[in-house]
Structure formats: C-alpha cells, structure tokens
Amino acid sequence: MLIGRRPDVLVVGAGGTGAVLAARLSEDPGRRVLALEAGPVPAAFPADLLDARLVPGARPGHPAVRTFPARLTPGMPYEAARGRVLGGSTTVNGGYFVRARRADFDRWSAEEAGGAAWTYERMLPFMRALENDLDHGATALHGGRGPVPVRRVGLDHPAAAAFGAAARELGYPDDPDKNAQEPPGFGPVPSNAVDGRRVNTGLAYLLGAAAGRPNLTVAGECPVRSVVVRDGRAAGVVVGDGTVLEAGEIVLCAGALSTPHLLHLSGIGPAADLERAGIPVVLDLPVGTALSDHPQLVVEWAPRRPMDGPSGSWLGGVLHLPSAGGPAAGDLEILQSLVPMAGLVGGRADVPDMxxxxxxxxxxxxxSGNLRTVSPDPDVPPRIDYGYLRTGADRRRMREAVRATVALVTSGAFGEVCAGPVEPVPVDDDRVLDAWIRARLGTSQHTCGTVPMGAAVDARGRVHGVRGLRVADTSILPTAPLRGPAATAVLIGEAVADAVRRG
Structure with missing residues (x-):
C-alpha cells in the first residue's frame, strides 16, 4: 500500500470522532496526518445516506453498515449495527444530536475517571466550537461558527403537535432546548440535519475546510488488523494486506465495538481472556470488561386518520422524564418516529397504512455488559453481551418507560390523532409486562465504556502503559451519557485533538 511519508499521527477510523480528530490535527500545516477508514471514502455520498427522513443503520444489509453478532440478554441474539463509511455512524444514524447532561460530566470527571479536564465547564468551549447552532446562533451556551450545523426539528406535523399536547396534559414541562441544561421534559430534537439533509462528520470536517490539505491523507477501504507495540511504544498498525504502517502517534477511533477488539488483537486487554483466545499478552488492561448502552423497544400506534409523511426528518418530538429514584436529569426517553418502523427498515419515508x-x-x-475476543483472527467477531434486564432496577425502569409511553398514546390530547396502541400492552401486571418487554427488546446502539477513562486510558485518551497510543471514541466514556452519544463522540474528537496539539 502506497501512503506516502511517515505520518506524525495515524488515526484509525474516519467516523464520528476520527474525522473530527484528523481534521483538527491537520489544521497545523507542519503535522502530517493519515486517517484510515475501513469502509469507503466517497467523493459524493449516495442520496439515501443524506436523506434525514431515513435511518440507513436500521436497514439490514445496507452496504454502509457493519453488523456485529451480539446478545441483549442470555437468550436473545441481536445484530448491532455500526457505520462502515466516511463519517461512520453519523452517516447512518438518525441525526439525533443532543449534548450530554451536566450530571454526565460530573460523573465522568470523578477523580478516578476523567478528572478536572472532563467537567462541564471545561468541555463547554469544545461543545460550542464544534457546532453552528442555526436556531440560537453564537451565545454563551451555543456556537455559531462550528463545522456541525445543529437545528431542532419542527413540531408542526400533526403527530408531533399531538405528542407535545399529550406531554403537557400529563404534566411534563416544556424543554425547548435539549442542548441546554434546563429541567427535562418535552421538546424538539436537536439534529445535525438541515432542510432534510444529514450532515455527517465526513461532510462537516473532512470534505469541508480540510479538503485538499497537503498534510492530510484519508484512505478508504483500509481496515486495520492490529497495533504494533515495540518496547512499550505503539510503532505502527498492520492493515488488511499485512503491510505495517508506522507513525509517530496512533489514535484509535474505530468505535466502542471495534476499538476494544482491535486492542485485544494487539495483545492489550484482560490477560486471562487473551490467553484463552490464543493471543500473546502485551499488556493486561480492563478493555472490554464492561459495556454501557441503552435498552430500547418500540411501541407502535394506530392513526385515527391518514397522515402525510414527514417532510424533513423522521424525528418528531422527544420526552425525557426521570424514573422512580432515577437521576434528576431524566433517565427515560420517549422518542417519536414519524416514519413507521417498516419504512425505516425498508429505506422508505412514505409507507402508507403502516x-x-x-x-x-x-x-x-x-x-451491564462486556465484549470478549475469542480468536486471534481479526475476521472472527468478538462476543458481545449487553447484559440487559439483569437486575430488578433494570426491569423496573424499562416497565416505567413502557407505561409512560402507553399513557401518552392513550391520553386525551394524543387521541386527536391516535386510535390506540397497535397491540395491547399489559401495563397492569409486572410479570406479564416483563415478558412482553423481553420479547420485543432492542437497543439504542449507544455503546460506551469498553475502554474506560481511569481504568484503561487517561482523561486525554492515552492508553495506560503504552506510549504513543490513544483512544478517542465513545469507548473511553466510563458510562453512556443520559442522552444519545453522537454529539459527545464529536466532542471527544475536539477534546483529544486539543490534547494532542498541546502535547
């Protein structure tokens, strides 16, 4: 493989974080940056990857998606989807772009994890720098000149308007700016989609101002198989054809499922697990020993009369509310899909009669879960267990989320558009409802915590015990945030790029 001169920084993955990191680091013309993306790096994205009414990651077999076999519970197999294309999962997800809550930063900045570098106050300048908030502009809270456009979805669709009226009927507060830190309630979803067009990090960062920089190379169709460690230092990576590419520093941005697998294949992880898999141990670290994500299920409802499909986004409103005894920032989410699930799975925004x-x-x-590598062969996927619904508290929170959703669907205000749930939901009996939930369980695809700050890396992503190696993606967050992590993935790219620049 012909790449050119030895890069100062080699970035593995040009997705939600890697594209950000590579673009920011290449702003210094004296720093040579090479980003390797396992999927394609198109000069122009296909229309379905830009259509904000669609969620390509929900479509089985989509060419821009890689799936990982997993288990949500011991008896429930699942296929976890991640983007395998420039922009990564920001190219195939729903365009939900909501900041983490202050409570998340308080938790991450605990002394044993991120420390002072991860306080809300220290991270706010990066959150402002990454965004161009088209609703609020540049303020003390929001950015007005960043690469990622952020706009809140409209609530003028009849179903979205009825959702808002139902939330108010049930006593939930209005929450018009989900990227502020006001008490949680009902409001529009901040999105990195404008006028129906999804703006992924490839478009926002690498195909914008960074395009044409002579010190930046982005190579597609270039999967990395392992990191080469010599004398305690990361010296390079082995790519798919067996070539070793050397670099001054390596940053893994392959995502919270691929990054820990890549570290394991490099001999970095739990020693006993690596030995069982036949992988020589380079460093014993708690990589993949825990996993944090958000369990999710679908509640479908029957329209009272035919409605038009959405014009700009599949997203309607969103309600955040606290579970009993849960965090004040609201740990339950009810997110509205204006496109039927059959449309999201089938790649169509207009699906009449569904x-x-x-x-x-x-x-x-x-x-709750973990990720274990079972073979030294990179083509053998890791074993991923989400560990959902293991505890009484897990099951209670999920019941609360379902009951709150059914209360909205059956409210008087939502009854203006809704004839009721498509199927009866057994909300009156905990045991029957638990079985109903288990039969329909899914996941939000918000994986974090597989290479956590404190235990495996420091606050700036540096891997403990290996010089010249960092991790920069949601795997470093010890726990998933109280909101979907796409905006936080971009934030990690900004923060780690700043750390690299400062040496």
Missing part, C-alpha cells in the same frame, strides 16, 4: 411508533428507552448510566 403504524408510526415511539421508541422507549432507559438511558440510566449503567455498566
């Missing part, structure tokens, strides 16, 4: 849906999820910061 029911729209709510996505009910528990977003409590819980470490």
């Amino acid at each position: 029911p729209p849906a709510f996505l009910a999820s528990v977003q409590a910061p819980v470490r």
